[in-house]
Amino acid sequence: MKKTMITAATFVLLGGAAVAQDGSNLVINDELPMVTEAAAPAHLSEVLDTIYSGWRFRTPETQALQIDDFDNPGMIFVDAALDAYGTVEGAAGESCQSCHGEVGTFEGLRTKMPKFNAEAGTLWSMEDYVNNCRTERMQADAWQWSGADMQGMVALIAHQSRGMLMDVDITGPAQSWWELGREMYYTRYGQLELSCANCHEQNYGSMIRADHLSQGQTNGFPTYRLKQARLISQHNRFRGCIRDTRAETFAEGSDAFRALELYVASRGSGLSVESPAVRQ
Amino acid sequence: MAKGVKPRVKVPKTVAAGDVITIKTLISHPMESGQRKDKEGNVIPRSIINRFTCDFNGTNVLDVKLDPAVSTNPYFQFEARVPEAGEVRFTWYDDDGSVYETRKSIAIA
């Protein structure tokens, strides 16, 4: 594992005093408590004691948008996806529902994503499963990885696991993917020479210019981001982060981002699925 | 009609006559402000919801004029007095002439 010291140049960017995560508890709709703080998983024992949901780093006004499902703008897209779920599309005359039944049958799936697909012989994200159903079973067109249709459907499926704890498998055939993702996490990218770890492991709680750095956890994705005012995919956020280091970035849906998705998910094992979360 | 516009409203199903209720509404809409330019530098034309109304049994509760500074996916929260059983009607008016409407019934306990 590469662990590099922050350079003087990086400190210029990471100005401002550290403001730790806050102590608020997240209970959604007054009835669904979420685990936003947990002991770090064993593989992080040398670098972190405690992991925190990104919700804990946001302002009270942003936090409030996730406390009540009606106030959560991400839920309109979950609602729209539920309509799409029951709609027949494609030459095979199938809908999601005609094979899978009620959407509640997906309970728990999000906690295991991404996962190694033995049949395909590779690591699959939820988007891969959705598109495989669309093209193979429904004979419909594939959706764009970060398109509104896709992220609405991914959010709907993830939402069935809301409150359950993230628990991805990083052993067996997934292990080499996990190791690749870990390598990426500690690799400095771009003209600014920043790794994921520089911001989200070594400086979470600090301000990077006007942004309050979180641990970069992915348990709330797809996330309604106020900046884009729509549901954002994990790979889109990875792309944005790497682009902000002034690097050539990887493509959404690339093997590199699948690997990173698995590794980052494993750093959040023990946090509740929050999808769709609301962030700045 | 803007693509994929979907309203959500939150209204209690049952109240006591004369009760004050809190109503929340959210509608998916880009609220294109008319201030942005596309990649070629052309102004993207304004396309917003410019008016929202809430009525109960034909009597007005709230009538809002929206300007482009209202956020994407417009949200409103307000209070209504419910004198009798009936129907709440919500109407959103789009710049392009589309009208989106949704209704909710309220029973008296």
Added chain:
Amino acid sequence: MELTRRQWMMLGAGAVAAAGLAPTGVLAKRMDEALSSFTGGAAVADGGVELSAPEIAENGNTVPISVSAPGAVAIAVFAEGNPEAEVATFKFGELAASQAASTRIRLAKTQNVVAVAQMADGSFARTARVVKVTIGGCGG
């Protein structure tokens, strides 16, 4: 829709260049015009209307605000530093249980948000709050 601060700024560029809260030049004129079109030029007293807004908005695209003015027939909200000052105007009907409402608004930069209430007797009341808009965060 994504409205970055940069995009807002480019549009109001000349006018917004002079930083600070009191709008100047074109923006001040737009604010005055927007206000008079609501009040018809009548005098506006301070107080009598409540406006709640975050001191610091994490993203200017979605800033939650609430207004309240017991006895008002209407409340108009303005953003002094936006390219257009008008934000929203709430008219309260016979079945409004309170003259209060909440919504989410766009603010192009740190500025005054102003709420002006038209009372039942035809008088006007105003209040203003500074909202600091966070810039320089990690982009989309």
